[in-house]
Amino acid sequence: MDTNQSPTSSAPSAPRSVQFRKEREASWRELEDIVQRVQNKSLSSLDDRDLQRLPLLYREAMNSLSVARATALDRLLVRYLEALCAQSYLAIYGARRPSRRMLWALFVAVPSEIRKASRELLLAILFFAAGIAVAWSLVDRDPQWFHVFVSPQMAAGRTPWATTESLQNTLYESRQKSGDALSVFASFLFTNNARVGLLAFSLGFLLGIPAAILLFYNGLVVGGFLSLFASRGLLIPFLGWLLPHGVPEIFAVLLCGGAGFLMGRALLLPGPLLRTEALRNAGLRASLIVTGAIFLFAYAALFEGFFRQLIVDDVLRFLVALLQCLLLLWWFYLSQKQEQKDLAAENFEQEPQTWSLQASPLGGGK
Amino acid sequence: MRRKPSYQSEESKQRTVSILPPEGVPLQFVLAPVSSRFSALAFDLLLITISMYLMVFVLIAIFVAGGLLKSGGGYALSFWIIGIFLIRQCYFFFFEMIWQGSTPGKRLLGLRVIARDGRPLGLQGLIARNLMRDIEVFIPLGLFSQAFQMGNESAWLSWMAMGWCLIALTFPFFHPQSMRIGDIVGGTFVIVIPKAELEVDKARQTTLARKAQISFTPEQLAIYGEYELETLAQILRKVDEDKADADDLRIIARTIADKIRYEGHEPLSTPLVFLQIFYAAQRKALEQKLIWGQRKANKHQRS
Known part of the structure; x- marks a missing residue:
């Protein structure tokens, strides 16, 4: 067992790791200093020289770490190197500030995510439509049902016992309200709707059940109103009143529901993945969809708060609703074009556009 | 001379995760303990509350100074409604985005968020983990008061939602790494920022x-x-x-x-x-x- 031992090892001289450390300590200290500055501020606060040194020093430290792990018996040294490498790794790879390009990429990525989740979206439409159908048929048969589906605050006088004229007036009343009162209305609508939408998404991971309930419930409310106005022959004016803001708003509700189903499905049917991994994949996709939905909610609230009170012409209202549909389609078209462009670029460069583990942000390392 | 917690026992208490960087040397990170995560959250919630109050004062000051309170009071109110929504939804997201994965509370306790797969922390992951925070923190807080106060027809909805939220709330206690749902959905870890201190080598002879x-x-x-x-x-x-x-x-x-x-x-x-x-x-x-x-x-x- 002593065959490999050199005879000098019994003399009280320094172990190898002491020499090892002496040779490299200066560069570790330099890295420590640079990384500390990155931690306190950001990567962009470094000057050119340090920025050039950082990846070199980092690789050196990583090298030292793997050597130390294998050959050094100084636990403190190994721990120091582990911490130093971990810090530098975080400084280099940990986080990147979003650029304008990333935000644009996010904007055009939303519709393509929505298209990929079309099955979930279809399910969301189904639940919403079921809510409408159930409420419509029930209220049609017995107006008493209306109260079950629509709370008094929401009905605000629009009940089966109101006269047709008063119902008609609610559609066309151009409230002579000042802009600031309308802005309160709009902002309330936005936050309230967005909150409901977020709830549909975030509770969706529970097998999608809460998302289904929320969609169905919202469908019931819309169905109740539809049935009420249809029974007075006011269906077309009511749609004119609803659709200008309803197109983006209902679409956003459906999106949130779909995002919830996406998560629910990941939990229920993770496929070959671990449930954690499936949930993460679904969560990343769903978060994009929900972000899109939040902006739609904000946009819809502006229309609901201001536009609805200011424009009272049926034709104009339907035109605006059509415009909303076109805008949504344009968004989808934009995203598809960008996607094709990315795909073409990808084929050309033989390299994925997205960040992969092999590509280091500081160049090289492939 | 016997100091009870020797460093081996200290180390075994910590939960670590291993991440493989592109350089091929696996790195260990210490997962943030529940206690410090909770303290960080409490500190952040405190800041949120303070900033909400601050916003009210600033809005009032602006509108009083501009003499707008009578004619433009509604605008102040709508600023307030949207501001509260934005602070609530975006506080964590915003700071984790610009501060390398740390909110003020996390920074105070030396924690940060990293992506589970070792890639840079993406926007989507941050959005996802912080949207889930809603049902873990804010909604349970709000629902309690709502379910008791309103007593209207939608109270049953509040109660039901609270039941669901309870699942999310208690989730970390059942998870082996006590991750919260937001971490799972966003694909993130909360880790302790490592501290590197090089001590004198004992093998250097005096x-x-x-x-x-x-x-x-x-x-x-x-x-x-x-x-x-x-x-x-x-x-x-x-x-x-x-x-x-x-x-x-x-x-x-x-x-x-x-x-x-x-x-x-x-x-x-x-x-x-x-x-x-x-x-x-x-x-x-x-x-x-x-x-x-x-x-x-x-x-x-x-x-």
Whole structure:
């Protein structure tokens, strides 16, 4: 067992790791200093020289770490190197500030995510439509049902016992309200709707059940109103009143529901993945969809708060609703074009556009 | 001299995750303990509350100064409604985005968010993990008051939602790594920011030790293994912190001398010098063998 031992090892001289450390300590200290500055501020606060040194020093430290792990018996040294490498790794790879390009990429990525989740979206439409159908048929048969589906605050006088004229007036009343009162209305609508939408998404991971309930419930409310106005022959004016803001708003509700189903499905049917991994994949996709939905909610609230009170012409209202549909389609078209462009670029460069583990942000390392 | 938590027990208490960077050397990160995550959250919630109040004062001040309160009071109200929504939804997201994965609370406690797959922290992951925060923190807080106060038809909805939220709330207690749902959905970890401190190497000889004529034969250095070496290193570190007792050192030195059959007066006369030189020699011998791929974990292992 002593065959490999050199005879000098019994003399009280320094172990190898002491020499090892002496040779490299200066560069570790330099890295420590640079990384500390990155931690306190950001990567962009470094000057050119340090920025050039950082990846070199980092690789050196990583090298030292793997050597130390294998050959050094100084636990403190190994721990120091582990911490130093971990810090530098975080400084280099940990986080990147979003650029304008990333935000644009996010904007055009939303519709393509929505298209990929079309099955979930279809399910969301189904639940919403079921809510409408159930409420419509029930209220049609017995107006008493209306109260079950629509709370008094929401009905605000629009009940089966109101006269047709008063119902008609609610559609066309151009409230002579000042802009600031309308802005309160709009902002309330936005936050309230967005909150409901977020709830549909975030509770969706529970097998999608809460998302289904929320969609169905919202469908019931819309169905109740539809049935009420249809029974007075006011269906077309009511749609004119609803659709200008309803197109983006209902679409956003459906999106949130779909995002919830996406998560629910990941939990229920993770496929070959671990449930954690499936949930993460679904969560990343769903978060994009929900972000899109939040902006739609904000946009819809502006229309609901201001536009609805200011424009009272049926034709104009339907035109605006059509415009909303076109805008949504344009968004989808934009995203598809960008996607094709990315795909073409990808084929050309033989390299994925997205960040992969092999590509280091500081160049090289492939 | 016996300080209860020796560092081995400290280390085993921590939960770590391993991440493989592109350089191919796996790195260990310490997962943030629940207690410090909770403190960070509490601090952030405090900041959120303060900033909400601050916003009210600023809005009032602006509108009073501009004489707009009568005509434009509605605008102030709508600013307030949207502002609260934005603060609530975006506070965590915003700071984690611009501050390398730390909110003020996390920074205070030395925590940060990283992506589970070792890639840079993406926007989507941050959005996802913070959207889920809604059902874990804010909504349960709000629902309690709502379910009791309103007493209207939609109270059943509140109660039901609260039931769901309870699942999310209690989730970390069942998860082996006590991750919250937001972390799972966003694909993130919350880790303790590592601190690198390089201490003086115990194997560097003091001048006193160099003068002493102590040497060991290869046979004497083939008895102990890495575990004993590390234990000795800990003892020597305690000497530096003035936590070691001279008598204890003497007993340790004698025990070692007996075990390796070292004959000489040093273990009794200058136990510290003996231990220091023995540590250096033992480490040198073990490291020498390590290069040849021979590990000796402890004294019971036969090489």
